[in-house]
Amino acid sequence: MRQSRYFIQTLREIPSEAEVVSHQLMLRASMIKKVAAGIYDYLPLGLKVIRKVENIIRENMNKAGAIELLMSVVQPAELWQSSGRWNHFGKELLRFKDRGNRDFCLGPTHEEVITDIVKSQVNSYKQMPVTLYQIQTKFRDEVRPRFGLMRGREFIMKDAYSFDIDDAGADVSYQKMYDAYKAIFTACGLAHKVVDADTGSIGGSFSHEFMVLADTGEDTIISCNKCEYSANVEKAVVVDSGEKENAALKDMEEVATPNKHTALEVAEFLGVDIIHVPKTMIIRCEGVVVDGREEDIYVACMVRGDHEVNLSKVKNVVKAKSAEFAEHYEVLDKTGCSIGSLGPCNMPLKVYVDNALKYLCNIVVGANKEGYHIKNVNLERDAKIEGYFDIRNAMPKDKCPHCNGEYQETKGIEVGHIFKLGTKYSESMGAKALDKNGKNIPIVMGCYGIGVGRTAASAIEQHYDEKGIVWPKAIAPFEVVVIPLNTNDDEVIAKSDEIYNGLLSLGVDVIIDDRNERAGVKFNDAELIGYPLRVSVGKKSLSEGRIEVVIRRTGEVIFLDLSNNLADKVKEILDTKVI
């Protein structure tokens, strides 16, 4: 490729819309262009990176025995109604009507479509196991898209689905994807970690997330400092441990706490340790089965003043489809008291308490009366509670559930997520097959996703410097740039062309920056775009009988003496010294 004829317009200044490094550099390097919030065009340079990521994924999926197909982007409402998700997926599902007033949506994921396909094509255990995948544009109408390709509304995703006749088979299929994912992110040159995760709106029995480690990541990873255990903070188990405080139980005492709302404010006002001032929060739990019917209920949850409630855990404890903090008006409506003075005593809602509170006595809680708290409360004595549960976020220093180590916290970007679905979709949608005994049973499923654009963006988050992107070789838009420094010098041009053509014939993905620009301009652009290897040919170095090769990542400079196999030598450096 000749850069003078290619389509690259780099920017010197950072467009004001970009906040994070990957977004800034992708815009400056002319890789993407915004169309609307969370929707981007992939310019030629960006598309090259996307395609490389896709091909690495494809190669490893095929190697793992998965088979590629391509499903429709537009999906009819009926499919989503049959799984029950038409009503449960929420506003992220972009819905619309066709000219005949029929309901459709843009596919945010494809469990329904793939289950429908398999339902109509697979009848027997003999046709399984089978894992199908596609690489395709998805649309999710995110509440708040941000950070360029990191959280877009329209984005490219690889999604795969496995089908097995039994649980044991499904576990094997899951493990194959697990291994393939590790191979994929390793091949992309990304430092990553696999963590236990919550299944979220997809559902299923267990799941793992693949996290690229980067300080700018939106996800919090909890991991043990001694063993291999690591999990998303949403999922990380908190061990129930501690010793009951050994203090005499005092009598309850109502105290005025005017305008003190937060646990910290109340603790300071009363001169009490914040640990003894737990927070009581009202949570709306949707889709809870009560007397055989699904209902939305409200519950009160208590955690220690220095802890945070974990909604995923509450959702699981209450056995709800979703759990959200109640709005102010809901709290007032359900408890007769506003936020800031809530407590477990005489609470009209069911009260779920975090394990950590089991070990405290004489605590301070809201009086369910505006501006008042109650001192010296002891939950077993003074309140009616549902029991003690693990409903808080794990924190650094918490004990590991698997060894005697303790938790630590790191930030990560979720680039892949795999789920053991079980029979959730096959049962609701009636995807069954005959087993060896001739019995018709629901197929056991798994689903597996990779964010392609997010993978590319997180590669930048992990690999950049003050000059620009430092692409891992495997996903760089071009592996090598050849720069003739004096475009008016025939000898320089001839030598550059010779190396460029030589590399081309060796199968190297190479670009020659033949623009009539000064050296500084080309160097700066090369560094911004992040070509892993740069070959400079100048009048000066030719007169010294050599050319210069620079490795972007390390800055290492290698001089090659002039010979008729320079391309081979450059390729050798690329193969052996560039990662």
Place this chain on the structure above:
RNA sequence: CGGGGCGUAGCGCAGGGGUAGCGCGCCUGUCUUGGGAACAGGAUGUCGCAGGUUCAAAUCCUGUCGCCCCGACCA
């Protein structure tokens, strides 16, 4: 959905009732050629959109749309 900010040239920004500006980029020429050169000349705008006030609106008022950030998890 709540709060804040911003919409003026491709990008970054200034201007703030009286004919639209600067830097970078872009075009032409001269010159230069190993780290974003210099000089000369030049092109580019429905000042987000719609109403209103005014002799006159990018500027003031009203509405609206778009974009960005923060929050929507700790009471």
